[in-house]
Amino acid sequence: MQPLNDATLPALDSAVARPSYDRSRISAGIVHFGVGGFHRAHQAMYVDRLMNAGQALDWGICGVGVMAADRRMADVMAAQDGLYTLVVKHADGHYDARVIGSIVDYLFAPNDPEAVIEKMAAETTCIVSLTITEGGYNFHHVTGEFDFDTADVAHDLGEGATPKTSFGLITEALRRRRDRGLGPFTLMSCDNIQGNGDVARAMFTAFAARKDAELGAWIAEQVCFPNSMVDRITPVTTDDDIAEVRRRFDIDDAWPVVCEPFVQWVLEDRFNAGRPAFEQVGVQIVDDVEPYELMKLRLLNASHQALTYFGYLAGYRYAHEVCQDRLFADFLLAYMDEEGTPTLEPVPGVDLAEYKHTLIARFSNPEIRDTLARLCAESSDRIPKWLLPVIREQLARGGEIKRSAAVVASWARYAEGVDEAGEPIRIVDRLADELKTIAAHNRDNPTAFIENRDLFGDLVDDARFVAAYVDTLACLHEQGARAALEALGQRP
Numbered sequence: 208m209q210p211l212n213d214a215t216l217p218a219l220d221s222a223v224a225r226p227s228y229d230r231s232r233i234s235a236g237i238v239h240f241g242v243g244g245f246h247r248a249h250q251a252m253y254v255d256r257l258m259n260a261g262q263a264l265d266w267g268i269c270g271v272g273v274m275a276a277d278r279r280m281a282d283v284m285a286a287q288d289g290l291y292t293l294v295v296k297h298a299d300g301h302y303d304a305r306v307i308g309s310i311v312d313y314l315f316a317p318n319d320p321e322a323v324i325e326k327m328a329a330e331t332t333c334i335v336s337l338t339i340t341e342g343g344y345n346f347h348h349v350t351g352e353f354d355f356d357t358a359d360v361a362h363d364l365g366e367g368a369t370p371k372t373s374f375g376l377i378t379e380a381l382r383r384r385r386d387r388g389l390g391p392f393t394l395m396s397c398d399n400i401q402g403n404g405d406v407a408r409a410m411f412t413a414f415a416a417r418k419d420a421e422l423g424a425w426i427a428e429q430v431c432f433p434n435s436m437v438d439r440i441t442p443v444t445t446d447d448d449i450a451e452v453r454r455r456f457d458i459d460d461a462w463p464v465v466c467e468p469f470v471q472w473v474l475e476d477r478f479n480a481g482r483p484a485f486e487q488v489g490v491q492i493v494d495d496v497e498p499y500e501l502m503k504l505r506l507l508n509a510s511h512q513a514l515t516y517f518g519y520l521a522g523y524r525y526a527h528e529v530c531q532d533r534l535f536a537d538f539l540l541a542y543m544d545e546e547g548t549p550t551l552e553p554v555p556g557v558d559l560a561e562y563k564h565t566l567i568a569r570f571s572n573p574e575i576r577d578t579l580a581r582l583c584a585e586s587s588d589r590i591p592k593w594l595l596p597v598i599r600e601q602l603a604r605g606g607e608i609k610r611s612a613a614v615v616a617s618w619a620r621y622a623e624g625v626d627e628a629g630e631p632i633r634i635v636d637r638l639a640d641e642l643k644t645i646a647a648h649n650r651d652n653p654t655a656f657i658e659n660r661d662l663f664g665d666l667v668d669d670a671r672f673v674a675a676y677v678d679t680l681a682c683l684h685e686q687g688a689r690a691a692l693e694a695l696g697q698r699p
Contacts, residue, residue, distance in 0.1 A: 208453065211460045213288040216306065223292070223456050226308035228258045230288075233267035233311045236483075238327050238392075240373050241338040242270035242280055247291060247307065248441040248466040250336060250397055254309040256488035265331075266483045269312040271323050273339075273373055277315060283462045284313035292452055292463040296574035304456045320370055327380030327392065333480035335380075336395040337407065339373060341588040342637060344400065344410045353413035364418055374414040381415070381430065382422050391430045393478045397437050401504055401592060402497070404434035404475065433475040436500040438507065440467040440569060442577045467575050469565070473499040491556075498554045505547045506559075507566055508593040510539050513610070514570065515582040516617035520626050521688040526577040530570040538692050539567060542610040549607075550600040584635040586618055587642065591662055602669055612675035613695055615663075619656035619676075620683045622646035627687050638662075650684060653677045 209215040216225055237254070239246060250268075257263035270289075272281055283291075289310040295303040316323045327335055337343070345354050355361070362368055363375030370376045381391055394411060396403035408427070416423025444462060452463045473491040476482075486492045493499070511526070517538070518529035529535045543563045551559070570577075598611045622642040624632050634643060648655040657667045657676060666672050682691040 208457055208459045211287045211290050211292065211306070211458055213290070216290070219306065220457050222304070223458065224303075224305040226255070226259065226306065228261070228264065228308070230308050230311065233258070233264050233309075234331060235269040235312055235326070236266040236331060237268045237334045237336060238271060238323075238332050239268050239336045239338070240271045240273060240377075241340070241343070242272065242277075242284070242310070242313065243338060244441045244444060244464045244466075245437075245439065246270075246338045246397070247310075247464045248293060249437055249439050249470065249472065250338075251307055251309045252293060252470070253472065253485055253488055253490060254483060255305075255307045257483050257485070258309055260487065262487070263483045266309075266333075267311040268309050269314065269326055269332075270310055271314050271316055271326075271376075273316045273371075273376070275317065278317075280462070281313055281315040281318075284310065287461065289313060292456065292458050292460045294448070294452060294463055294465045295468050296465055296572065297468055298568075298572040298574060300574060302451075302455060302574075304452070304458070306458075316376060317371075320376060323376050324370070324380045324383065327377065328383040328387070328389075330389055332392050334393045334395055334478070334482065335377060336397055337373070338397050340585070341398060341400055341592065342585065343373065343398070344406055345374070346406065346410055351409075353410050355417060360414070364414075374411060375418075377411065378415045378418060378422070378426070381426055382419070385422065385425055385429075391426070391479050393431045393433065393480065393482070395433055395435065395478075397435055399437065399504070399508060399592075401500055401596075402434055403500075404432040404477075408432040429479070431477045431479045433477040434496040434500070435475065436471070436473040436496050436503050438471040438503055439469060440572075440575055440577055441465070442575055443581055465575070467569055467572055469569055471503075493555075498552055499557075501551055502554050502557065502559070502562065504593050505550060505597050506543050506563060508589070509547060509597060509611075509614075510543060510566060510570075511582050512586070512590060512594055512618070513539055513542050513614045515579045516614070516621040517688045517692060519579045519583060519632070520617065520621060520683070522626065522628060524579055526570050526579060526582060527573045527575065529579070530567055531573075534689060534692050534696075536567055536571075538610065538695065539570075540564075541696070542614075545607045546601055546611050547597055549604070550597050580633070580635070583621065585637065586622075587636050587638045587662060590615065590618060595663070595666070598666065598672060602672060608672060609675045609679075610695060612672055613679040613691065615657065616676050616679040616683060617688070617691075619646055619649055619680060622656065623649060649680060653680055 359371045396407040412427045514529045601608045623646045657663045
């Protein structure tokens with residue numbers, strides 16, 4: 208068995224698909240910030256599909272890492288010539304493996320920020336894309352305004368500062384392009400945020416305007432920020448996944464990617480300097496992404512939150528275990544039918560009833576082994592974007608909110624940091640310490656958690672929401688997660 212790289216590609220097992228194109232002919236037209244599992248199972252995969260169809264060799268990807276934790280990816284990408292194995296896990300136990308070759312370079316910004324800036328400033332770069340997570344856009348979760356007070360942002364705003372953040376690096380690259388008489392690149396967000404392109408526009412122009420008012424105005428006027436909806440369950444790669452790739456496919460890959468069979472990308476056709484022919488490989492190119500993104504955020508993403516805290520408290524540790532339990536699956540479907548769906552407009556080309564049942568099937572795939580710990584992480588970034596809008600819309604229209612309120616209660620109970628068996632819970636969240644401190648008062652002050660107006664706004668002032676929330680929280684404390692779900696199923 209040999210390490211995966213360009214030299215060893217020809218010797219791979221014939222069962223493993225591999226690039227049919229000449230990688231030496233690829234040039235990078237895309238610079239991507241945040242080369243994690245999702246990007247490699249999604250955008251990079253779509254580009255690879257085009258290249259295998261004999262197209263898009265000028266749309267190769269140069270990855271960029273900004274965080275200190277990205278150093279490992281830089282090392283793996285260097286050792287493997289940007290190659291990695293994408294393993295699609297089917298529910299029946301069948302695995303499909305393909306080596307993806309569309310990433311042709313990787314730059315670690317802390318080592319050489321100038322190289323990153325010049326790569327984006329080059330005329331050949333037409334798209335800069337982002338999977339920097341919800342928290343990477345640096346906005347306040349109640350006001351929605353850019354947060355200028357973080358240390359790295361303050362540094363980047365300093366006169367003559369060498370940029371540390373994606374905001375500083377990208378803004379400087381756009382400044383150089385403007386000064387050199389080049390048109391701007393498209394800035395394309397692929398993160399799970401409603402109106403991700405609009406959010407990117409607001410945050411990057413806010414930073415740029417504070418740095419240089421004229422440059423900020425130029426970016427706001429000239430740069431395209433297409434909205435997109437992205438979807439593929441892509442668990443964190445484990446040591447077992449690495450060992451499985453070695454065993455099944457005889458590939459020594461230091462960082463393969465595993466994912467489900469389902470994949471979807473809905474993308475607005477708004478680009479400054481052209482784009483790959485994504486529509487030829489399954490991407491839905493549309494004029495308006497909003498119906499699709501609301502469908503995903505309020506059905507798939509919010510349903511993940513609906514299953515994860517209840518499931519973890521009850522002793523489950525994987526999403527498929529929860530969804531194979533009829534009590535939990537019925538709860539998810541009832542949330543989607545009675546609370547999530549009423550907030551949606553018709554989605555062109557989508558049968559919502561079929562979509563919802565497909566979600567349950569996807570969550571139930573035992574081969575994916577998506578951990579509840581992953582789904583529970585960064586809740587303070589996720590719940591306000593995915594679930595609270597459903598609650599607010601349903602309250603405004605007089606609709607059902609008992610299950611949505613129950614999900615918030617399950618989060619509050621989870622934030623206490625111990626499950627129903629007395630086992631400690633490791634809270635992974637930017638507000639972990641604050642949340643645990645507040646949740647410690649759940650029993651003596653049942654509304655303590657939702658009194659946090661930075662997260663919940665004025666929901667604590669709504670009597671109907673508070674009553675439903677307190678009812679489930681009390682049941683979670685007194686009888687546990689299963690009893691709470693059973694009670695929800697019995698209430699009119």
